[in-house]
Amino acid sequence: MLFFFLFVSIQSFASFILIPMDAETQKDHLKAYGITYWALSENQKVQWLLNYRGGAFLLPDTEKIQKECKIRGVSYEVLSNDKAIVVLDEISSPSQNMEAVTLEKAPKIAVYSPKGNLPWDDAVTMVLTYAEIPYTTIYDEEVLQDELILYDWLHLHHEDFTGQYGKFYGSYRAASWYIKEKEAAENLAKKLGYNKVSEEKLAVALKIRNYVVGGGFMFAMCSATDSFEIALASEGVDICEPMFDGDPSEPGYQSKINYRNTFAFKNFKLERRPQVYEFSSIDMTSKRRIPKETDYFTLMDYSAKWDPIPTMLNQNHTRLVKGFMGQTTSYDSKLIKSNVLIMGSNKTNHEARYIHGIKGKGFFTFYGGHDPEDYQHRVGDPKTELELHPNSPGYRLILNNVLFPAAKKKKQKT
Numbered sequence: 001m002l003f004f005f006l007f008v009s010i011q012s013f014a015s016f017i018l019i020p021m022d023a024e025t026q027k028d029h030l031k032a033y034g035i036t037y038w039a040l041s042e043n044q045k046v047q048w049l050l051n052y053r054g055g056a057f058l059l060p061d062t063e064k065i066q067k068e069c070k071i072r073g074v075s076y077e078v079l080s081n082d083k084a085i086v087v088l089d090e091i092s093s094p095s096q097n098m099e100a101v102t103l104e105k106a107p108k109i110a111v112y113s114p115k116g117n118l119p120w121d122d123a124v125t126m127v128l129t130y131a132e133i134p135y136t137t138i139y140d141e142e143v144l145q146d147e148l149i150l151y152d153w154l155h156l157h158h159e160d161f162t163g164q165y166g167k168f169y170g171s172y173r174a175a176s177w178y179i180k181e182k183e184a185a186e187n188l189a190k191k192l193g194y195n196k197v198s199e200e201k202l203a204v205a206l207k208i209r210n211y212v213v214g215g216g217f218m219f220a221m222c223s224a225t226d227s228f229e230i231a232l233a234s235e236g237v238d239i240c241e242p243m244f245d246g247d248p249s250e251p252g253y254q255s256k257i258n259y260r261n262t263f264a265f266k267n268f269k270l271e272r273r274p275q276v277y278e279f280s281s282i283d284m285t286s287k288r289r290i291p292k293e294t295d296y297f298t299l300m301d302y303s304a305k306w307d308p309i310p311t312m313l314n315q316n317h318t319r320l321v322k323g324f325m326g327q328t329t330s331y332d333s334k335l336i337k338s339n340v341l342i343m344g345s346n347k348t349n350h351e352a353r354y355i356h357g358i359k360g361k362g363f364f365t366f367y368g369g370h371d372p373e374d375y376q377h378r379v380g381d382p383k384t385e386l387e388l389h390p391n392s393p394g395y396r397l398i399l400n401n402v403l404f405p406a407a408k409k410k411k412q413k414t
Helices: 002-009 029-041 063-072 081-092 123-131 140-144 176-191 197-213 223-233 308-313 393-406
Strands: 015-019 046-050 056-060 077-080 099-103 109-112 136-138 153-156 217-221 296-299 320-322 341-346 351-359 362-367
Touching: 015 029, 015 063, 015 081, 029 046, 029 056, 029 063, 029 123, 029 393, 046 081, 046 308, 056 081, 077 081, 081 099, 099 308, 109 123, 123 217, 123 393, 140 197, 153 197, 153 223, 153 393, 176 197, 197 217, 197 223, 197 351, 197 362, 217 223, 217 393, 296 351, 308 341, 308 351, 308 393, 320 393, 362 393
Parallel strands: 109 136, 109 153, 153 217, 217 362
Antiparallel strands: 015 056, 015 077, 046 056, 046 099, 296 320, 296 341, 341 351, 351 362
């Protein structure tokens, strides 16, 4: 039936544009996603050819699309109608681990980030800008005013949802930027009617949780992943020390953590010491002993026909991806709930790098690390020039998630 639908739908076109995504022929993988997003915004349906030539895209052949590919430096091939049928016939064969997924509309994208942050402060905003994919920046006020319902996809910037100001206290408490950001956070919390930043951030985290449960798509990286989980698990429990919220933490707070409230993690231990740049035992940064030269993680291989969602999220031109550090670099695999997919991991070190799950009617993806092409990004380091990394496998994983809401999906179990 799927092949018949695709066969009938392509009869109205004399030819097609194939945007290959393999390692050998695509000059700019990242901008190829931008072309696909642009075509969707022009009301063109696109076929995402999972596991075919690195996850190629099949678009109707128009002069406008060809011109856009040339302007943006994206490699493409023109296929005749007959050739397109042959390709789709090959993909539909039960013997091939491939699938054609229809992308229907350009998702509306929101990035949860402080308004003053520049695009290169975050890998996602950086690659969206490079790929020319539009997004809207929102923050606490918009979230608490229920504006998330306006968006199909939400990215969480490297935020601290626990109210501990990123645990930068130990090294940067005297830095002017730290003092200013702390003051700004306190003023915003007060403006929004909260006594503490931790209380205000929890309210934001709960709104985001409800957004996902109601059918939203959430993508988070680095410290936004575990701090979000910790905030949900510690609802109603004061885990902040006096330098963060002005009063002592709650005695025995570790025993009061409710792991049922989290999306992905279980049984983790919180890092109580304020001078330690770490939130909990979820993160593997201090536990890992992997030299930079051998720091890689492997993407899982899924059945495209039976498991199209993780297959979509793992589309790439290589299964081996360079590792990269962050405040939250990777996740202790022993602390991941059994219903969460580990899509990318370093099994020899028992760490997960890239995970995905379903929550209610929605989806979430967590990706460890700060910048896929900057191994150990530090405060104040210059931005990554993506013009030097147009074929980055690590950045491709981000853009897979961006296109994910555009796909026509079957109903999922809660």
